[in-house]
Amino acid sequence: MKKLVYDLLSPGVCNLLNPTTIYANNEISLGDIEIYVFDCNYMLHxxxxxxxxxxxxxxxxxxxFKYPEGLGKYDYIPEFAIHAFHSDVRKSLLMKTDAFDYAxxxxxxxxxxxxxxxxxxxxxxxVQHIPLCQMSGFYGKVPHYKQFMDIFSLPEMTLLSSVIDYFITHGIExxxxxxxxxxxxxxxxxxVKxxxxxxxxKIWNRIFCTGMKSMLC
Structure with missing residues (x-):
């Protein structure tokens, strides 16, 4: 479809090969819009x-919770986890599953x-298959597996793995x-708190102030 549109339009009208190009919905009149809202979740996270x-x-x-003070040496590892991982709570494992729920x-x-x-x-x-009844609380049981679906889960996965690493390394049951x-x-x-x-x-103020300084410059 992109190739078809590119062939139909005259050169320069729409650069489909440019990843920074912005395409607007031509059914919306921006003149009728009074309020603009920006979803900054992914930018701020x-x-x-x-x-x-x-x-x-x-x-x-x-x-x-009175966990060992030695955990203080662990820092966040940005490249450690990605979203859509599963945690096998009972085996303390973190894993990626495929579309058929196989580890x-x-x-x-x-x-x-x-x-x-x-x-x-x-x-x-x-057999590394994870039954649906173990992945959801819908069946009346506490799920054995926790799915970390989005970018908000990255710190939790890293913290979970770091604490497990500390306990295993120090032989703590x-x-x-x-x-x-x-x-x-x-x-x-x-x-919550x-x-x-x-x-x-703080991050938003930093971004806003940096942007304002750039505009003033």
Whole structure:
């Protein structure tokens, strides 16, 4: 379709090969629009904000949940996780699944370390399929798997893996389900108690001030 449109239009009218080109809906008259709203979620959810969420949640675990102070050495790792990962809560594993809900070999992590394919196959008895009833609370049971769907989940995945890494490295036994709940609660507190919003305000002010300075220059 892009090629068809490109061939039909005269040169210079619409540069489809330019990724910065903006296409507007020609059924909307911008003259009739009184209010413009910008969705800044993805812009503001930068590594700076993710680090703030990670660090604050980590400190909540240490100060309020009495987790080991050694966790303070862990920092947010921007390149560690991506959205749409699954966490096997009962096995403390983080993994990517395919469209058929099979765990993808080579993507399984325990803590911050990859799990060998042979061990994954052994853990799941040769079949890495995740039943739907274990992925959802719809069936009346607490789900065994947590799906991290969006960019907002990146700090939580990294914190979960960092805490597991610390416990494994130091030979500390832990209840996997309770660990997952503590981290979820710590992340929740960052959002509920307004810490994240204060961080957003600081980042927004920084972006706005930088933009204003550029315009004035």
């Amino acid at each position: 930068s590594n700076l904000l993710h680090s703030m969420i990670f660090n604050t949640s980590r400190d909540i675990l240490i100060e309020q 993808q070999l080579g993507t399984v992590y325990r803590g911050l370390e990859p799990v060998p394919d042979g061990e994954v196959i052994e853990l799941y008895s040769g 832990f209840n996997q389900v309770h660990l997952y709940k503590d981290i979820s609660d710590a992340i929740r507190d960052v959002y 307004g810490v994240m919003h204060k961080g957003l305000k």
